[in-house]
Amino acid sequence: MLARFKTLSVNQFTFIIALYFVCIFNIPLFGVIKNGIEKQPDVDPIFIATMPLFLTFALSFVFSLFTIKYLLKPLFIILTLVSSGVFFAAYEYNVVFDYGMIENTFQTNPAEAFMYVNFASIMNMLLTGILPAYLIYKVDIQYKPFLKELLHKVLFMLVMLAGLGVIAFFYFQDYASFGRNHDELKRYVVPTYFIGAASKYINVRYLQTPMQYEHLGMDAKNVSANPNGKPNLLVLVVGETARSMNHQYYGYDKPTNAHTQDQGLTVFKDTSSCGTATAVSLPCMFSRMGREDYDARRAYAQDTAVDVLDHAGIKVQWFDNDSGCKGVCDQVENIIINLKSDPKLCSGEYCFDQVLLNKLDEALANAERKDTVIVLHIIGSHGPTYFLRYPPEHRKFTPDCQRSDIQNCSAIELMNTYDNTILYTDYIISEVVKKLQYQQDKFDSAMLYLSDHGESLGEKGMYLHGAPYRIAPVEQTSIPMLAWISKDFSQDNHLDMACLAQHAAKGGFSHDNLFDSLLGLMNIKTAVYQPELDIFAGCRG
Incomplete structure (x- = not known):
């Protein structure tokens, strides 16, 4: 012009x-x-x-x-x-x-x-x-x-x-x-x-003057006393960009949870995210604040749930294959995966999430005989290059969309590609469960998985995520939350699994529940703990 x-x-x-x-x-x-x-x-x-x-x-x-x-x-x-x-x-x-x-x-x-x-x-x-x-x-x-x-x-x-x-x-x-x-x-x-x-x-x-840092849960104490002397081990898998409606557990008509179907996972229905992007959801879900009163500036200036666990003497380790923990894990042991660390699983620009399974093996091999929480932050279903999130042998749904300009793929291709990422994440979860089962002579073990936010795949003309929460579609805010709890963990921590299954089926959960559920599951006593937000509290004897 x-x-x-x-x-x-x-x-x-x-x-x-x-x-x-x-x-x-x-x-x-x-x-x-x-x-x-x-x-x-x-x-x-x-x-x-x-x-x-x-x-x-x-x-x-x-x-x-x-x-x-x-x-x-x-x-x-x-x-x-x-x-x-x-x-x-x-x-x-x-x-x-x-x-x-x-x-x-x-x-x-x-x-x-x-x-x-x-x-x-x-x-x-x-x-x-x-x-x-x-x-x-x-x-x-x-x-x-x-x-x-x-x-x-x-x-x-x-x-x-x-x-x-x-x-x-x-x-x-x-x-x-x-x-x-x-x-x-x-x-x-x-x-x-x-x-x-x-x-x-x-x-x-x-530009603003940094807020004075606020320590939370300095009074935190680990009050677990397992009669068999085994310490508790929790692996928390934090998903990326996984929406619940593409999970078989949530009524989807494709077998996207084929790997975990026989592992007895508890499915928490109707769970919503704190935000629609990782930079918001991740610090929010681990903060003491709920979505309604969440303030990012204040969140960066106070302890997170993993910090409170650390104050209580829990060994906390964070392994990251995504874009970092956004400040959540800065004060505990944390490792960001080197994108060139494994030539079989990493390209130099990204790594398949199986690389975290190797880190988990190392952590378990060197685990101390004490209560432990290991966080695996996976890259999951991060787009738009969904086809780069799963190895060729996990390409089960075809034809898929082998390109990043996803708007130029057919709806079937795009959905197949995304479903492959969900299925591959299900494989990662199933492998975590298997590794924990192998550790049952040493630990009372459990696994909790939930995603940071969902994803739009062309519904109403929207793709990806990050929409303002007030107008965000359900595809970006409805997330999966799954738990696997070993028999010894449930018995020694007095957790009624039948009760938990009924409670989980009722739905109405959100990221607001994570802070207190982590503390409750690991038997942490502190003034900042709110039992009404702990999804396990009502089923603990």
């Missing part, structure tokens, strides 16, 4: 760049508006027609505040490049860059980020980001003397305000009503919403 002009005035540039952002980067916004219109009868077509004009006037006014010599080109080149990426995520996957997604993005490692690079994303960046950025770099912006330039800028901004005022005069009630009924619209406005979210994250994470 800018290539048509050899020279532009500042105001011409401002209006053209605003028009480009409206016509290209805000296409997903107009898609959401279209969906809203279809659900609302008797919408004035002229009111709808004013929306792109309103947004163009508004962005022109806002952009005018930053069209300053020496700032203009570098700012809008960067803004165009970043907006191109945000646009692609929203257009192809319906991903919204709110505070939670910004937090998740900042905490994404290079290997994880590379999974999103494919032909479609590269072409999008070339066409909607790099090419316009190059034109911005090349265009000759004509600046008038300071006072004259300032006068022209003020007049331009007044004209934009006048345009907004005229539209508001005739359609203020329509905008107010439509906005109230479709609050999610603001989240799709590029670039204002993601800039606001990023600014908030940077302010909270890096």
